Amino acid sequence: MPLANAKDLLMDAEKGGYAVGAFNCSNMEILQAIVSAAEEMAAPVIVQASQGAVKYAGLEYIAAMVKTAAEMASVPIAVHLDHGTSFEQVIKCIRLGFTSVMFDGSMLPFDENVVKTAEVVKAARAVGVSVEGELGRIGGAEDDVTLGYEKEFFTDPHEAAIFVEKTGVDFLAVAVGTVHGKYKGVPNINFELLAEINRKVGIPLVLHGSSGLPGEDIKKAVSLGVRKVNIDTDLREAFVEGIREALQKHPEEIDPRKILGPAREKVKEAVEEKINYLGCAGTV
Ligand code: G3H
Ligand code: 13P
Ligand code: ZN
Secondary structure, three states: OOOOOHHHHHHHHHHHOOOEEEEEOOOHHHHHHHHHHHHHOOOOEEEEEOHHHHHHHOHHHHHHHHHHHHHHOOOOEEEEEEEEOOHHHHHHHHHHOOOEEEEOOOOOOHHHHHHHHHHHHHHHHHOOOEEEEEEOOOEEEEOOEEEOOOHHHOOOHHHHHHHHHHHOOOEEEEOOOOEEOOOOOOOOOOHHHHHHHHHHOOOOEEEOOOOOOOHHHHHHHHHOOEEEEEEOHHHHHHHHHHHHHHHHHOOOOOOHHHHHHHHHHHHHHHHHHHHHHHOOOOOO
16 A cells, blocks of 8 residues: 555544554664554554664655555555654655655754744645654653653653644654663653643654653553653664574575564564564554
8 A cells, every 4th residue: 555644544543542563764674673563453553764774774764664564465554754854855755756754953042943844834735645743851762862761851741732833833742751772771761741741742652762661651641641662772673683693593694685574574573572562452
């Protein structure tokens, strides 16, 4: 089927009370793993490109690969720009066929974040592309920036309502205690804050930094309005573990397909495990 629009997937998720997995990918094997897990579980899926993926693979390759994957797939697949850095990058993605983009103005002062995000929404909406905005700052490693887990960076529910109203974003990334990358201690999500944001904001919420979260935390977040769950690190870890295992078993192997093939299987298992917590299995 043709590429799906992430907003449509998240609206269905809202009606059905589940979330859609947004899995990061920067190579063909990880993409194939995501798609075959989604197909096996009859789940919609969002494939997204981080800034690191853009640098590594290039937007053109990612757009073409996900488009091909979607056309061949039996489940709806959207392609999304993760943590978009500029209006120019967003426009480039739209020209390449991305069906959804994030503009991440979370490092900017509130008013500037509003103005820049609203510009992106205006352009994207004109061509039917959905937009994710971010308010508050999510901790951990993101591209070349590492942030601590600081409560003053959590999303303010009142500001979130104003941000959504002024920008017109389709979904909102919130900072409620998750971090990008590996958790140093036990993850500690502020569910009361998430519930309050959900009460104040009438659009689907996005949980970043969802690798390493216990399944129960993901389920609880979904029950409080999270409709898009971003997962990257756990897939990378599964992939590298698969490579290590294959090389340990066959140290003399020189055919990359014999190393990357088993690694792809490991990623597929990791994606299936996540889809189980999201509640979206069997919905398509
Ligand atoms: O935004 C979070 C991503 O997991 C960072 O990924 O290292 O590929 O930019 P990256
Ligand atoms: P993790 O790497 O912690 O899963 O975070 C992914 C993410 O939020 C991508 O935007
Ligand atoms: Zn993120």
